Amino acid sequence: MTIRGAAAATTTATTTRAATIARARSNRDAPFAASAHRPGASWKTTVLRHLGTRRFARASRRGAMDLSAGGVPPGATALHALAAANPAYPNLAAMDLAEESSPALRVLFAAGGTGGHVFPAIAIADALRRMSDEGSLPAAATARIDFAGTDHHQEATHVPAAGYALHRVPAIALARPPLSWRNVLVPFKLAYAVARSIALIVELAPDVVVGTGGYVSLPTCLAAKLCGVPLVIQEQNAYPGVANRILAKMASLVCVAFSRAAAAFRMEPLSHDGTLGTPGTLGTPGTRGGACVVRGNPIRAPLRWTERRDARRTLSWMFYRKGCAETPSISPSDRVLVVFGGSMGCETLNDAMSDAVVGMLERDPRLWVVWQTGRGGYERVRSKVSSHPRLAVRSFINDVEHCYNAADLCVARAGAVTCSELLACGLPSVLIPSPVVTEDHQSFNAKEMADLGAAVEIRDRDLSTRDPKRCVEPGEPAPRRAVRLEYVIGELLYDPEVLAGMREACLEAATPEAAEEIANDVVSVALAARRRGRGRFAFSR
Numbered sequence: 311m312t313i314r315g316a317a318a319a320t321t322t323a324t325t326t327r328a329a330t331i332a333r334a335r336s337n338r339d340a341p342f343a344a345s346a347h348r349p350g351a352s353w354k355t356t357v358l359r360h361l362g363t364r365r366f367a368r369a370s371r372r373g374a375m376d377l378s379a380g381g382v383p384p385g386a387t388a389l390h391a392l393a394a395a396n397p398a399y400p401n402l403a404a405m406d407l408a409e410e411s412s413p414a415l416r417v418l419f420a421a422g423g424t425g426g427h428v429f430p431a432i433a434i435a436d437a438l439r440r441m442s443d444e445g446s447l448p449a450a451a452t453a454r455i456d457f458a459g460t461d462h463h464q465e466a467t468h469v470p471a472a473g474y475a476l477h478r479v480p481a482i483a484l485a486r487p488p489l490s491w492r493n494v495l496v497p498f499k500l501a502y503a504v505a506r507s508i509a510l511i512v513e514l515a516p517d518v519v520v521g522t523g524g525y526v527s528l529p530t531c532l533a534a535k536l537c538g539v540p541l542v543i544q545e546q547n548a549y550p551g552v553a554n555r556i557l558a559k560m561a562s563l564v565c566v567a568f569s570r571a572a573a574a575f576r577m578e579p580l581s582h583d584g585t586l587g588t589p590g591t592l593g594t595p596g597t598r599g600g601a602c603v604v605r606g607n608p609i610r611a612p613l614r615w616t617e618r619r620d621a622r623r624t625l626s627w628m629f630y631r632k633g634c635a636e637t638p639s640i641s642p643s644d645r646v647l648v649v650f651g652g653s654m655g656c657e658t659l660n661d662a663m664s665d666a667v668v669g670m671l672e673r674d675p676r677l678w679v680v681w682q683t684g685r686g687g688y689e690r691v692r693s694k695v696s697s698h699p700r701l702a703v704r705s706f707i708n709d710v711e712h713c714y715n716a717a718d719l720c721v722a723r724a725g726a727v728t729c730s731e732l733l734a735c736g737l738p739s740v741l742i743p744s745p746v747v748t749e750d751h752q753s754f755n756a757k758e759m760a761d762l763g764a765a766v767e768i769r770d771r772d773l774s775t776r777d778p779k780r781c782v783e784p785g786e787p788a789p790r791r792a793v794r795l796e797y798v799i800g801e802l803l804y805d806p807e808v809l810a811g812m813r814e815a816c817l818e819a820a821t822p823e824a825a826e827e828i829a830n831d832v833v834s835v836a837l838a839a840r841r842r843g844r845g846r847f848a849f850s851r
Contacts, residue, residue, distance in 0.1 A: 415442075415453045415836055418516035420531055422459040422481060423524035425468070426727045430546055431457070431522040432472045433608035437829035447833060456514055458507065458530045465524075477510055479503065481525030500529060507533035517836035518542060521557060528553040535560045540839040542832050545571050546607050546726030548754035561600045562835045565828050567607040567726060567821075568758050577602035605828050606821025607730030612711040614734060614822050621715035622646070628680060628702040638699065640678055640716070645803055648680045648713045650722040652744070655684025658770050659721070659742055659795075664694045666796035671698050677803075680717075682707045719803050721795070724756035724767075732764070733820040738812035739765040740798055742773060763815035766802065768793055 417438060421431035435455045442453040458479045459465035469476045480503040482496065507530045511519070519534035521527040522544045534541050541561040545554050548568040558564045558575050566572050572579040579602045622640045629638040640646065647670075651659050660683055667679055678700045683691045688705035695703065707713060714720070714735040722728050724741040732739050741759060743752035759765035772793055802808055821827075 415447055415833065416456075416514060416516040416518075417453060417832060417836070418456050418458060418511070418514055418519045418530070418534075419474075419522065420458045420479075420519060420527045421522040421524050422463050422465045422526040424725075425464045426546055426725045427522050427524035427527070428459075428464045428468050429610060429727050430544060430608045431520065432468060432474075433610055433825040434520065434522075434544070434828050434832065435474060436472070436611060437608070437825040438832065441826075441829060441833075448837065456516070458510060459524075459526050463525065477514075479507055479510060479526045479530055482529055483525055500532075503529035504533050504536070508537060511537050511539060517839060518832055520544065520832055521554070521561075522546070523551060523554055528557065531557045531561075540835050542828075542835055544605075544608075544828060545575075546730075547571065547749075547751040548726075548758045549749055549751045550574050551749055551751065558600070558602075562839075563600055563831055564602045565605045565831060566602065567605070567730060567824075568755075569604050570754065570758060572602050572604060575602060579604045603831065605831070606733075606824035607726055608825035608828055609727070609731050609734050609822070610711070611825075612709075613714060613731055616711045616715045618715050621712045624709075624712045625678075625680065625716045628704070629678070629700065631699065641676075644676045644678055645674065645719075646678045646680070646717045647799065647803065648682075648717040648720045648722075650682045650707075650710075650720065650728065651684045651687055652723050652725075655687030656723060656742070656744070657687060657690075658773050659723075660684075660687045660691050662773050662795040663721075664691055666794070666799075667695060667701060668698065670796055670799070671700055678702075680704075680707070680713055718809065719799065721799065724752040724759070726751070726755055729755050729759050729765075730821070730824075732759075733816045734822050736813045736816045736820070738802060738809050738816065740768060740795070740802070741765045742768050742770055745770045762819045764812055764819060766798060768795070768798065 415438075417435070419431045419435060421427045435457075438447075438453045438455060441447050447453060455474055457465065457469045457474050457476045459469060459476050460481045461476075461478050463481070465476060480499065482500050482503050503526075507526075510530075511533050516534075516539055518540050519531060520542045521531040523546065531541055531543070541557065542563045542565065543554055543557050543561045544565045545558075546567050548570045550558070550566075550571050555575065558577070564572075564575060564577060566575070566579070569579060619642070622642070625646070626638050626640050649659070649663055651663075663681065667681070671677055671679065680702045681691075682704050685705045688703070691703060695701070710731070714731060714737055717737055720732060720737050720739040722732075722739060722741060724743040729741070739759070741756040743750075743756045756765065756767040760767045773795060802812075
């Protein structure tokens with residue numbers, strides 16, 4: 311190539327690059343310029359749009375996207391460009407940014423704090439992602455899913471591990487009692503968290519926000535209300551917490567796990583066949599016309615797909631000891647007991663099991679026990695309980711689907727997700743509600759399970775290792791006196807007829823398709839908002 315030809319090629323490349331940058335800047339600013347100063351625009355809308363412009367400019371200066379590479383297609387908006395340059399979005403690869411006739415469905419989940427809030431949100435997000443991958447989302451080519459959460463609770467670990475982008479939002483924790491002096495700064499912290507959440511919503515421009523509770527749910531969902539984004543609330547417990555009781559008044563849809571929760575919300579649940587009908591039929595956000603439906607709790611998909619035989623084969627590896635000639639094998643006729651003391655540890659439960667488990671194993675050579683002590687109780691348990699070839703003690707178990715599907719009986723706390731997983735797996739249980747949770751919601755969960763005949767309830771304060779045997783019938787709470795855990799376990803574990811009845815009660819009350827049904831509800835709310843011209847800021851187009 312001649313020097314003149316090279317110079318011409320360089321000039322052409324420079325011109326093309328400049329044109330690309332100019333086009334991207336034009337696409338970035340055009341939506342704001344076209345609507346920020348339109349007649350009748352409120353001051354709030356104008357401020358939000360300018361806030362979005364400044365955030366995009368800062369991202370460009372930090373090098374968040376390489377406009378000179380020509381990676382922003384013609385017609386892409388500023389938010390499209392920002393999302394395209396962010397590798398944290400796992401579902402964005404299949405998204406056609408230039409296809410405006412079928413824009414992506416944008417869903418923001420607000421979940422944090424404990425696994426009881428995080429895992430249901432992940433289950434719903436997984437159902438949306440499967441619908442997106444299968445091409446079954448109506449009027450949308452794909453779904454883009456984001457999470458709002460903190461960087462030091464359960465969501466910080468489990469959300470990225472599930473393949474979703476996690477955006478940091480300040481958490482608001484309310485001390486008990488509400489009039490405590492420690493809550494003096496809560497209004498100021500809440501205002502700051504809501505402001506940060508508004509900035510996040512402006513940046514992501516979601517079609518719908520789904521709140522499943524936790525520390526970040528309240529400010530994020532309040533921000534959605536202020537920005538005119540439709541809101542879906544998912545309540546896991548039989549008795550809702552304070553945040554969800556507040557947010558339910560401004561939500562387009564409230565999905566509850568138990569009918570008892572609908573009564574606590576003072577809402578009449580609707581009867582549906584799995585869908586909410588055609589888009590546009592739901593209540594408008596911010597009114598009291600929002601619907602309430604009983605869907606059950608969404609559970610992780612592997613719980614439904616794991617077979618009992620495969621689960622027992624996998625669970626056998628937990629009993630392997632270094633130096634053993636072969637891996638122990640759990641036969642189909644053996645009995646498996648699983649004990650879950652919570653992620654942080656249940657001291658009362660761990661102490662009761664510590665005094666009972668060795669004797670139980672010695673009396674029954676066909677009994678296997680898997681015991682999750684919680685991270686806070688592992689060392690205490692190991693110091694009190696001697697090792698046994700049919701006892702597996704772990705501080706935390708990630709693959710709980712193998713434990714649930716291999717077990718004959720479960721002893722656990724009465725968290726909402728735990729109860730739903732027990733129902734879905736048809737696993738009879740002994741539930742010991744935690745006395746320190748907010749609103750005492752685990753007691754309501756355990757009572758609901760006992761009323762179904764799927765579990766036996768024992769109060770934490772009634773658990774003892776010294777009282778004589780006390781008969782407890784399935785479906786009834788334990789008497790308000792001390793009971794020995796090993797006796798309750800024995801009465802259930804060695805009575806096949808009772809276990810069969812409890813297992814049948816579990817399966818009758820189970821809602822294995824809850825995640826898919828709630829995902830369909832979320833899509834219906836988002837599409838209804840689109841048809842009304844709400845739920846996404848005008849400048850995101």
